[in-house]
Amino acid sequence: MIEATTPTAHKVKTRKIAVVLHRYIGIVVGLILIVVGLTGSLLVFSTEIEQFMVAQKFGSVTPQEQRVSVDEVLAMAKTAIANRPELKVTGLVPPKDVTSPWQARAFGEPDSFAQVFVNPYTGALMGVLDGKANIMQTILKLHYKLLAGDIGLKIAGIAGLLMFVLGVTGLMLWPGWKIYFRLTY
Secondary structure: OOOOOOHHHHHHHHHHHHHHHHHHHHHHHHHHHHHHHHHHHHHHOHHHHHHHHHHHHHOOOOOOOOOOOHHHHHHHHHHHOOOOOOOEEEEEEOOOOOOOOEEEEEEOOOOOEEEEEEOOOOOOEEEEEEHHHOHHHHHHHHHHHOOOHHHHHHHHHHHHHHHHHHHHHHHHHOHHHHHHHOOOO
């Protein structure tokens, strides 16, 4: 014998499915969202954090009257990474203020990265920071790729799509949404 389903039974079944989906997707996406949110909060202050860490590791710059030329900074940066032929200087970041160093960024293979810090007044090498030793680069990889490479990037993307599913199921479960579609005179 075939059982007839009533519209009420169908609504109850749909609601139960929505509750289960909302609960478990929410737990998984919530954990990912916590990681992405916390790392994003740190990345907002990445410039300040990096300046503090560079000053702690390599010392600060004493302002002087005369600055060295960009060519001298570039030459010093190339000399500093000469022992790493896979790296090539791809950019220079000027000092943010009078006590900040020049920063040269050198990239190579996909995971090869270094930052070279040069005193803007003397042209002296302050230090080289390997990309793998830079905590802000690790936080950036955790934020975008969950430290899992391309798979982590896909997981973060899927988590974003699942946020849409959470929104839809949340609207289905929230009893107050019907009020907004009512015509009142």
